[in-house]
Amino acid sequence: MITTYARSGGRVVEQPFVIGDPLPEGTVWIDLLRPSEAERAAVGALTGCDLPTREEMKEIEASSQLYVEGEAVYLTTPVIARADTPHPEQGELTFVLTPRHMITLRYTEPRSVATFAARTGRQPELLASAEDALLGILDAVIDRVADVLELIGGRIDTLSTRIFDESLDARPAGRAKKPAELQDVLRGIGRAGDLTHKVRDSLAGLDRLVAFLTSVAAGRLSKEQKVALKTLTRDLRSLNEHAGFLAHEANFLLDATLGLINIEQNNIIKIFSVVAVAFLPPTLIASAYGMNFEFMPELHWQYGYPMAIALMVLSGLLPLWYFKRRGWL
Template sequence: MIRAYRMVAGRNEAVDGTPGPDALRQSCWIDLNAPSAAERRLVEQTFGIELPTREEMREIELSSRLYREAGGAFMTATVLCRADAPVPETMDITFVLTGETLITLRFDDPKPFYGFHNQVSRQSVRLDSGVSAFLSLLDAILDRIADVLEGAGRDVTAVAQELIDGHQGHLNSDQQHLLLKRVSRAHDLTAKARESLVTLTRIIAFTATVRELANDKGLRPRLKTLGQDAQSLADYTAFLSSNIAFQLDALLGVVGIEQNNIVKIFSVAAVVFLPPTLVASIYGMNFHFMPELDWPYGYPMALALMVMSVIVPFLYFKRRGWL
């Protein structure tokens, strides 16, 4: 699918239907979302470029993600996607700056793009040029990552509070499992956000060398601000990762303490019942000559001895605080 926008009389105007080569050349932003082979050829022939394939977009080498060709500058970023889903995902998006046009190539619909299309339609964002559209789109992506990280931070704080409150009332196994899943999801979300920020930081640094930006010095302060925002988010991600690791250790520590308490109860029970077992074993031996066998009070004495051997260790352990 192709969605294109151009500036007409100071307003953003969407190009209806499938745009032709002339309409594409006049557009400030061309968004390709899972394009067909015909749509790819149309854009490539119009601008004289070769768009990367989906497999090429997934390559992790820096030279495969950031490069210049005769037709323009190619930049591929890994962007956080489906952050609200149980399992967050990432997707690769290629930005192409060619002349006064920004071309984006993607195979999913993350929230920043959905929201940016709405802003463009409502005239909240002016697409004066391809570079301006590119910087505004980067800003929208960073804003979305910031919102996701804020939500993850709040969830980790809530987990810490539940650990503190649950320590007094003892967390059951279901609660522990739920907290562990929340911590695991926060870690996964933070890791993917950090991966996204690394690629965006590289793109911002690469953009400073792009000729289209160098010709418009008024956009350089915006690029510098985006770089600072990306760096601050990366720092917050590092802090959040350490906080998640601490909460995971704390949760595993609580689980370990409760397991130790259970093992301690069984250990104490085994020690408490060891003396009566010994007494019963002695008088259960099949020797013919045992003095107590002929004693009228031998059986009650054995029972009393076994009861006393239970009570005395129990009181001793209770006094020492082991129970």
């Protein structure tokens, strides 16, 4: 699907593009979403640039993601889509900057693109030129990354509350945490860590993209555009630091959860050990009086059986009393 955005009469006109038609007058931004080979070739012919294929967009070499061909600058970076769902996606977003147009090529639907499209309707000056359009959509992409980091931070705070406050304070004493609860917490930490990893990968790509754009397109940018580019660089630096902090927090929560699991398991093993030790003396007494010797002093004694029961109960209670006094229970 191809969508064009053109400035006309002080406003932005958004309309689908049909192969074979000329580009609308004043077109600044051309967005290709999951284009077919024919659509990709048609836009390439109209703009005079060779748009990369999906396989080429996925290549990880810097020379395949950031390069210049003629007057066109090609910039590819990983982006995140559906970050607020249980199954976030990561895909590639390619920007092609030509003297007259800014082209976006994507096979995923990051919210930042839709946000920028809506923003151009309110602020037509965002499409004053191809360079302005590129800087505007980069700003929207970085803003979305910041929103995702806030989402991760909220999830980590919630998990921290569940791990520490609920597991230690709100739970009745001696009650073990259910395996399903621990598994749910671990899954939450895993999802937060996975999303943080995707964000850091996206930030690394954006950082390389902005640095490359600063070096190769400086002569094409106005003073105001250079200031905006520097602002994007500072934003990326601060977001990288925050993403590293969240990754550290996720690892800390993982270690804490595994530690609590070990504590719960140790408590269970301790209970079994105490029960085994408490029943050892009664078992010894019962074994002694269960022997089949012919001559046993208490065998025909009237109070032999009650005495044996009393000895077994007393020998079982004494270890429990001792463990309690020592603070082991």
